Amino acid sequence: MRTIFLAIGLLFGSVVLAAENDSLIQLHYEWDCVGKKRECTLAMDSQLLDYYRKDREHQAYQYENTAYVGLASYCGFIYSEHDREALRELTRQLADSVSTELEMIRSAVTFVQALPYVTDETSMGEENYVRYPIETLADGVGDCEDKTVLLAAMLKEMGVDFVLLSMPDHLALGVHCDSVEASHPIMFSGRDYYYVETTTLHWAIGEIPKQFQSTRFEVVPCLDAPIFVIREVKFETQPCFIFEKASCQVQLNMNNVGPGRASGLQLNVKMFRSSRRGKKLVAEETFQVNDFQEGEERVETFEFKSWVNEVNVLTVTMTGDGIPEQQFELELSNAVRIQH
Numbered sequence: 001m002r003t004i005f006l007a008i009g010l011l012f013g014s015v016v017l018a019a020e021n022d023s024l025i026q027l028h029y030e031w032d033c034v035g036k037k038r039e040c041t042l043a044m045d046s047q048l049l050d051y052y053r054k055d056r057e058h059q060a061y062q063y064e065n066t067a068y069v070g071l072a073s074y075c076g077f078i079y080s081e082h083d084r085e086a087l088r089e090l091t092r093q094l095a096d097s098v099s100t101e102l103e104m105i106r107s108a109v110t111f112v113q114a115l116p117y118v119t120d121e122t123s124m125g126e127e128n129y130v131r132y133p134i135e136t137l138a139d140g141v142g143d144c145e146d147k148t149v150l151l152a153a154m155l156k157e158m159g160v161d162f163v164l165l166s167m168p169d170h171l172a173l174g175v176h177c178d179s180v181e182a183s184h185p186i187m188f189s190g191r192d193y194y195y196v197e198t199t200t201l202h203w204a205i206g207e208i209p210k211q212f213q214s215t216r217f218e219v220v221p222c223l224d225a226p227i228f229v230i231r232e233v234k235f236e237t238q239p240c241f242i243f244e245k246a247s248c249q250v251q252l253n254m255n256n257v258g259p260g261r262a263s264g265l266q267l268n269v270k271m272f273r274s275s276r277r278g279k280k281l282v283a284e285e286t287f288q289v290n291d292f293q294e295g296e297e298r299v300e301t302f303e304f305k306s307w308v309n310e311v312n313v314l315t316v317t318m319t320g321d322g323i324p325e326q327q328f329e330l331e332l333s334n335a336v337r338i339q340h
Helices: 046-054 070-078 084-095 101-114 120-124 133-139 144-158
Strands: 007-009 015-017 019-021 024-033 036-045 162-167 170-175 186-188 191-196 218-221 227-237 246-258 265-275 278-289 297-306 312-320 323-331
Touching: 024 046, 024 101, 024 133, 036 046, 036 084, 036 101, 036 133, 046 133, 070 144, 070 227, 084 101, 084 133, 084 144, 101 144, 133 144, 144 162, 144 170, 162 191, 186 218, 227 312, 227 323, 246 265, 246 312, 265 297, 278 297, 278 312
Parallel strands: none
Antiparallel strands: 007 015, 019 024, 024 036, 162 170, 162 218, 170 191, 186 191, 227 246, 246 297, 265 278, 265 312, 312 323
């Protein structure tokens, strides 16, 4: 049996004690919610925390040759499926003793604001490290990205509509809610969103810090759809007579970064003969691909027959439910293995 205590300073100068017994961590929080003292306790599985500490696939923030570039990759942090139980319990406690949606949102906002702001370099020894919500809750600190991701994940569990608001060197949240006394809502897709500053205490919903009041925000909706990435494409063919179709193989290294299951996956493979007059289709096959669980990576090989020569062009197109189409084109040289 082992016990670990983590000290996290919050608004009242109080201490959040995290006691770890075997694989369970108990976290206790205290903060001020618009003049009212609030507190809650959260049990966290240390194995779940270890899972997220090791899953750093998102850190590149872009995936070469895919549709997942920049802020879209934050969705994987916000909607990851494995921490849902802990977030539901946290938001359930925050929603206790409130009577309106706005009060519920304020409870979440003030909770996140009360977590001390600390840079990644200070807390993690890295220039740019985005925490999953579970990590921020366990560490009790975070920067603008960490705290915005945590609040977004909490609002998702509360059923509140939100968008990310990006500006140079800063990230904030836009929340859609009623009865906010703010003169400058942010319009997006026909709805009003109100700025939420997560970094420090006492910023009201709809209150924009002076340094950002003249800033043009990049508004990014967060979709609960997996980031499904094809990391590598290889092609191989067997020798054959010139008047026969060759046995061909396409090998894909695929990874579902999350959130959630990647389903409805379909692979379309086409072989073209290229000439001065253009491309002529000489073979086409469509394959159904089994679902990928969040975090799963695997290599699969797909076999088909085609006429093959040195002027062939191979296209590989992957589609799926809620997943942007990904297409790769390989120009074949003497029908040898090509790595994309």
